[in-house]
Amino acid sequence: MKEKITSSVEQAMNSVDGMQRAQAPGYLYAKILSGVYRRQTLTIWERISAFMARPAVTLTCIAVVVAINAIIIFKGNAVPAGNVIASAEPVDFYSYDIYNAENMEP
């Protein structure tokens, strides 16, 4: 029984020896030409949308947008606390009006 199994394994392993190359079906040439023609006749917008639809391009765009957002958020929060206090001078909003502003002494 073991010999039979070994023989079957060898026959299977050797079954592709001397095989011929599979010939492409006759209509494949026409199919290829139609693919090339479709490629040739793409409009500029179809080309752009095909480019944008590539996963690599889409993911890169998303990553860039997320990175820009992250930079804006983290840079906005990164103002040193000392600068904020130094610029925060007390302002009396109630005594400041247009009349006073226009009649201030030089």
Place this chain on the structure above:
Amino acid sequence: MNTWQDMVYNTALGMLMNETDAEDVAQDVFVALYRNSHTFRGEAAISTWLYRVTINRCTDVLRQRKRGKTWWGKREEPSAGDWITFEHPGVLAENKDHATVLFNALQRLPYHQRTAFVLNKMEGLRVAEVAEIMKRSVSGVESLLSRANQHLRQWLKNYYEAQVNTK
């Protein structure tokens, strides 16, 4: 063109074991060739490039099959691991039954081992040529082929043992 067409189709058929998928891959490959035709210098470079693009495209299809779906929905083709009844038209009539079992074993191999096996055994390329196509060293390809043979033999042994036990 006919030689290249058969070359690409046969490689894709060996990798995918499905005629329709092999035709689609061949179409993609030749459209890519048309787009990049200005970059080639000689015929040798074209055949190597064609093999490389074919293998890459086939690997994409195999990955899609493994995931079981595409961008637009579920695939109906069998996933790796299912029993396939594929018959390669170039196999001799007396070997067809054993070849079908071998193709079922072949579809369970990792991509690189399957690629090396298909290019070497089914396309009849020398190890050095396979190494150039796969961008690997000759010893690397020899190692892949050795592991592929080992895995195939093991799977075939288990299969035939199970067949004998069920009788």
